[in-house]
Amino acid sequence: MTDTIVIAEIAKGTIHATTSELVTAAAAMGSAPIVIVPCTDASIADAAASIQGASKVIAAKSDAFAHYDAAGWASALDAVAPAGTILTAATPQSKDLAARLAARRNLSVVQDVVAINGNQLTSPVYSGKAMQTVALSGPAVVSVRANVFDAAPSGGACEVAVVDTTGNMATAVQEFMARASQRLDVAEANIIISGGRGMGSPDNFVHLEAIADTIGAAVGASRAAVDTWEAIPHSMQVGQTGKTVNPNLYIAVGISGAIQHLAGMRSSKYIVAINKDADAPIFQHADYGIVGTWEDALPVLQSTLSSMMA
Amino acid sequence: MSNIVVLVKQVPDTNAKIVVSGDRVDLSAVKKVMSPYDEFAVETALKHREANGGEVTALTLGGAGADKVLKDAKAIGVDHIVRIDTEDEHDSNALQSALATVLTEIGAEVVYCGKSAADTGAGSTGPGIAERLGWASVSNVISVAFENGLTVVAPSEGGNARISVPLPAVVSCDKGDMKVRKPNVKGIMQAKKAKVEVKTVAMQGSTVSVVAHSMPPAKPAGKSYEGGAAAAEVARLLRDEANVI
Numbered sequence: 001m002t003d004t005i006v007i008a009e010i011a012k013g014t015i016h017a018t019t020s021e022l023v024t025a026a027a028a029m030g031s032a033p034i035v036i037v038p039c040t041d042a043s044i045a046d047a048a049a050s051i052q053g054a055s056k057v058i059a060a061k062s063d064a065f066a067h068y069d070a071a072g073w074a075s076a077l078d079a080v081a082p083a084g085t086i087l088t089a090a091t092p093q094s095k096d097l098a099a100r101l102a103a104r105r106n107l108s109v110v111q112d113v114v115a116i117n118g119n120q121l122t123s124p125v126y127s128g129k130a131m132q133t134v135a136l137s138g139p140a141v142v143s144v145r146a147n148v149f150d151a152a153p154s155g156g157a158c159e160v161a162v163v164d165t166t167g168n169m170a171t172a173v174q175e176f177m178a179r180a181s182q183r184l185d186v187a188e189a190n191i192i193i194s195g196g197r198g199m200g201s202p203d204n205f206v207h208l209e210a211i212a213d214t215i216g217a218a219v220g221a222s223r224a225a226v227d228t229w230e231a232i233p234h235s236m237q238v239g240q241t242g243k244t245v246n247p248n249l250y251i252a253v254g255i256s257g258a259i260q261h262l263a264g265m266r267s268s269k270y271i272v273a274i275n276k277d278a279d280a281p282i283f284q285h286a287d288y289g290i291v292g293t294w295e296d297a298l299p300v301l302q303s304t305l306s307s308m309m310a
Numbered sequence: 311m312s313n314i315v316v317l318v319k320q321v322p323d324t325n326a327k328i329v330v331s332g333d334r335v336d337l338s339a340v341k342k343v344m345s346p347y348d349e350f351a352v353e354t355a356l357k358h359r360e361a362n363g364g365e366v367t368a369l370t371l372g373g374a375g376a377d378k379v380l381k382d383a384k385a386i387g388v389d390h391i392v393r394i395d396t397e398d399e400h401d402s403n404a405l406q407s408a409l410a411t412v413l414t415e416i417g418a419e420v421v422y423c424g425k426s427a428a429d430t431g432a433g434s435t436g437p438g439i440a441e442r443l444g445w446a447s448v449s450n451v452i453s454v455a456f457e458n459g460l461t462v463v464a465p466s467e468g469g470n471a472r473i474s475v476p477l478p479a480v481v482s483c484d485k486g487d488m489k490v491r492k493p494n495v496k497g498i499m500q501a502k503k504a505k506v507e508v509k510t511v512a513m514q515g516s517t518v519s520v521v522a523h524s525m526p527p528a529k530p531a532g533k534s535y536e537g538g539a540a541a542a543e544v545a546r547l548l549r550d551e552a553n554v555i
Contacts, residue, residue, distance in 0.1 A: 011467065068466070070437050070447045092433075092465065096449040099402070099434035103441035108401040108518040111432040120521055125430055129328040130335050131524045138517040170446030171475050174461070178469040187465065191554065215555060234485055235452075235465075240324050241346050241485055244431065249554040259325060266526075270552045272544060287532040287552070288544045296538025304545035308555060 002139055003084035004033040007077060007101075008048055009094060010065075011188070015047045018089045020151035023053045025144045026087050027152070028116040034058060036081055038065040038073065042162040052156035059160055064167030068093055074100035076167030083139065090143040090246075092187060102141035109141045110134060114148045114267070127240055127263030145246050147190075147269045183209070186238055189218030191249045192265075194238055196222035198254020198275060199294060202231035207298045208253060214305050220245070222255045239264035253294050257282025274298070312364035312477075315413060316355040316388065317423040317435065319370060320379040321345045324428050333522035344379045347424025350483040353490040354454050355422045356387050361456035365389040367416055371405060373397040377506045385493035385501035392416070392507045401516035402434050408511040409435065410442040415509070420460070421480045425450045436482035446479040452486030 004026045009016040015037060026033035032055040037045035045059035060080040064072040074097060086101060088094040090112050102109035114131075115122035121142060125132040179185065186192050193208050205219065212219045220243075221236040238245055240260035250268035255261060257273070257280055265271070266285055273286035274297045283289040290297050322328065322340040329336045344352075355366045367390040368383035370376050380391035394408055413421060421440075426433035433449065440447030448462050452470070455461040460475040463486075475481070493501070535543065549555040 067471070070440070070449065071445075074441060092450050095433055096437045096447075099432075099437040100441040100447070102402065102434070103406055103438040106403060106407075108403040108516070109432070109434045109438065110402075110518060111430070111434060124526065125523070126322065126328045126335070127324065127428065127431065128526060130330055131526055133521045133524070134518050135521045136518055140518060170479075171448060171473050173466075174472045174474055176466060176469060176471050177463075185465070185468075188467070234487060237485075240428070249548065249552070263324070270548070270554050271532075272548070274538075274541070283532075283534065285529060286534075287529075288547060289532055289534040290538065290540050290544060291534065291536050292538035292540070294538075297541040298538075300538055301541035301545055304542040305555065308545065308549055 003082045004029055004031045005081045005084055005086045006033040006035045006054070007086060007088045007094070007097070008035055008037040009089035009091065010038060014044055016089070017151060018146045019048060020051050021146065021149040022087050022089065022144055023051050023152040024149040025113070025116055027053050028149070029085060030118070033087070034082065036060050036077060038077060040065050045160050049158050049160050050154040050156050051152050052154065053152045054156060054158050056158055057160040059162045060165050061162055062165045062167055064169055067173045069167070069169045069171045070096050070100045072167030072169035073097050074104050076165045077101060078104050079165045080163050085139045086141045088141070088143045090145045095143050098141045098143045107140050111143045113142055113144045124267060128266045129263070145267065147246055147248050183212055184218040186218045186220040186236060186245050187243050190247050191215055191217035192220045192238070192245055192247050193217050193251040193253065194220035194222065194255060195225055195253050196255030197224040197228055198256070199225065202229040205232065207294070207302070211298065211302050211305060214302065214309055222258070222261050224258070252282050253298065255282055256280045257285065312358060312362050313417050313419045314355050314358050314364055314366045315416060315418040315421045316351050316366060316368050316383065317370070317409065317421065318348045318352065318368050318379050318383050319345045319427045320372060320376045321427055321429040330523050330525050333524070335523045342375070342378065344382050345424050345427045345429070347426060347483060347485070349490045350485055350488050351422040351424050352383055352386055352388065353488055354481070354483050356491070357454070358420065358456050367392055369394070369409070369412065371396060371408060380506050381501040381504065382493070384504045385497040386491060387497060390507065391504060392509060395508050395510050396513060398513070399520060400513055401518035402432070402438060404514040404516050406435060406438040406442055407514050410439045411511050412509055413439065413443065419478050423480065423482050425482045425484045433482065436480045440480035443478065446475050447481070448473055448475055448479070449482040450484045451481050452484050454481065
């Protein structure tokens with residue numbers, strides 16, 4: 001029996017909570033995984049040692065992990081990971097890494113997995129309009145969507161081995177251009193509040209931003225909003241030609257729910273829809289639907305959330 | 311002068327309804343189009359040719375029905391169109407190996423592709439072939455400048471990064487602020503007459519096989535409220551019932 005390996009998801013220099021979900025997913029594939037933590041400072045790997053169900057933690061230490069480079073990361077991790085099936089998160093960066101790691105080992109890659117049944121893996125296809133189940137007849141690299149598997153509990157205490165590794169970096173970062181605001185990008189956030197053309201004007205997005213800042217959410221937009229208003233950049237677009245997101249909570253305000261938009265957010269764990277049109281398709285996908293204007297609903301939402309967070 | 315290749319894929323129209331019949335999707339009645347992100351890849355490849363000279367080859371993989379996507383690329387302005395002939399289902403390993411083989415045959419120096427295909431949404435092909443070829447790769451790129459190799463902008467934690475990319479390289483393209491050119495009448499006429507170069511490659515065996523397709527699980531009906539004042543109740547439920555606040 002070969003090993004199962006989890007590549008820890010790193011965000012802001014620490015191990016992201018998704019990593020615990022990957023351990024649960026690995027267990028569903030049949031074995032207690034080795035968790036490999038790509039790092040420049042091995043001390044961040046200690047946080048993985050308490051994830052119950054991990055058999056071992058390897059802190060893969062290299063300067064290569066200071067900035068993402070697909071070739072460099074794949075070579076540095078390949079040198080450390082034993083043979084076996086490798087699991088990664090399904091963030092854009094980790095999907096890219098998964099594909100390169102798989103190719104490096106002449107393996108196949110299965111992306112965006114949302115269900116595991118032995119050697120059978122299920123992922124959304126056709127923008128979530130259908131599901132595809134595949135069977136593995138050998139090791140593979142598998143990316144797993146966030147907020148699907150329960151996080152493995154903490155409280156474990158497994159061994160952490162520090163292994164130095166090197167990566168062949170192919171690209172070089174010239175400069176980072178930080179976002180003007182401190183707010184998260186929709187691709188990174190666990191809560192997203194998005195506005196559509198129903199917001200009436202890009203100026204009204206300030207009401208979404210205020211709520212986002214109250215609860216630590218990102219602000220997104222529908223394609224209609226991005227195409228209509230120059231002030232709403234494509235980087236905010238959720239949907240078919242924008243970003244596919246999978247947050248815990250997605251709040252759609254003034255968004256009708258066109259098929260292109262649903263494609264990008266329908267797998268969110270909880271969906272709230274606020275729309276004045278009771279027939280808007282978004283309501284068929286909402287866990288909580290409010291038929292009303294944003295002008296009425298957002299101030300109430302803002303003040304309620306503010307008092308909760310206080 | 312650059313030997314530029316753009317990978318294009320034919321997919322169901324993204325507005326089409328997807329039907330599962332038995333345990334497979336039934337695409338027989340669905341219109342097929344170029345995967346939307348591939349349009350950005352074609353545009354970027356043509357810009358590369360305009361900046362540095364050279365020729366652009368559009369490459370796809372599939373049966374004869376996939377020739378249409380190549381003709382569409384030809385109408386927009388690529389120089390050559392090539393299809394790797396196969397009708398069967400293959401896993402990513404087999405597909406990428408075949409593409410890498412043909413890219414080497416063609417003598418590609420830079421490859422553009424869409425950030426993901428609209429059918430699988432996987433985004434594996436670009437980085438996968440780069441690894442097989444031993445090339446650099448950058449994914450989800452939102453702008454490209456054709457100097458010193460390439461200088462691209464791609465998302466990075468907390469914002470974007472400007473990245474130097476040595477050639478040869480594979481670049482997967484996101485939309486960014488790009489406007490794609492549309493075919494003109496002359497391009498469409500030329501595309502009609504253009505001949506697809508068909509290549510056959512010995513395909514590797516697959517270790518991942520499709521077992522079944524199914525419709526997404528139906529979501530139970532949610533709670534519905536009238537009037538904006540209900541937002542207070544919804545906020546409370548998000549905290550106490552859904553536990554997401």
